Amino acid sequence: MTYRALIVEDDARAAATLRAHLTRYGREVGASFSIEVLGSALEFLDGRHAADIVFLDIGLPGVSGMEAAQIMRQTDEVTPIVFVTDLAQYAVRGYAVDALDFMVKPVEYADFALRMGRAMRVMTRNANATVSIPTADGTRIVPMRDIVYVEILRHDLYWHVAGMTGPLRVRGSLTAEEARLGERFCRISASHLINMQHVRVVRGSGITMSDGTELSFSRSRKKAALEALARFAGGSV
Template identity: 50%
Template sequence: MFKVLIVEDTPAEAQVLQDFLGRYAAEKGLELNVEVLGSALEFIDTRRAADLVLMDIDMPGINGMEAAQVMRGYDEQTPLIFVTNLAQYAVRGYSVDALDFVVKPVEYHDFAMRLDRAVRIMTRNVRSTMALPTEDGIAVVSHSDLLFVDMLKHDVCYHLADGRVLRERGTMRATAEKLGKDEFVRVSSGCLVNMGRVTRIGAESVTVADGTELFFSRSQKRPGLEKLANFIGRSI
């Protein structure tokens, strides 16, 4: 299931988009969870996690372009489509990495073609990103930005390349399933390491990009070293 946010201050126009999304989902066999926010201010205040954002530009107070600039400060991954009658903003859309523009009044077939492209990106992103809680709301984090993941009591701790440590309640088993088997190696029952971020492999441990040394448990040492060897061989 994909989460889609519509940021639109005119209820009738938000309803058109909801209807089109429902039609598209039925035609493509998709599950879409659609939520409508009535202002750009609500959007940036709540920082809702989503797989796709459809945003009007011409809104009172903070407009859609300004909201998109704020969004890109904490989320560089989520595709954004502007749905607007202000076609002159198209060039500025590149500054916030907008995926596309749909000009009002929205026609379904034009809208559906743009959604085809968005769905391809959403599918790819679901495999390579995750939404994690922060003090300010939600951060969309790329798997490649993770150094390692470990447990602190009942919390999963995500250690990022930029120095942040984000935490959420969970289990290591569920986290391993989300991250997948191709990028991460288990060094102990409570620690997963991003193989692409390993800078040194020792006899008993691995070191990641920030200098943290992580030690293998007895049971994980042999399979972990074999998996790292295979990964390095594929990467060369």
């Protein structure tokens, strides 16, 4: 898979160094990175930049990197943050926002590669356990186990998540999300993609989900959906 790396850094040279280190590291370990560079915390916080890892300069102008991390953690508790700073004494403050690590400028490649080993383990775990949903109010990081089902109405996706009072709405493709979410999810109709962990009752015409919602199979997808549910119930998925 390709990991999305976000570099939030107002110093072009420092940003270029991190980009080069990520590219080199990816070649050496066989990983692929999609890298985006932002110059300010305001750009970072506008909710349009989903990432699997964030390299965040503490000394950003205006809203600092530490303040940006505090805001980020209000909606995202899992994406790893690696602070990049000129001042090592700021490192201890990162525990308040659960920072994964710190790198002191100028960042040498040997130190970068050493710290990325830990970051890769966290990203791999997160990729299997959470999903990012870029809503109009900002990107939400949701545990995959809490997604009950996803439905599409016209061109809008509605993510129904356990514990939320209403669905998360975002433009998108149900087919693309089916590929992204993986084998624990099953397409039962043109409009509905379900989390098989949340199925409570299976009937001839449809299913009942853990939140009480009743959904119907489409004729063309019923056979494959029932087979997928049988495999899941048998523990082979």
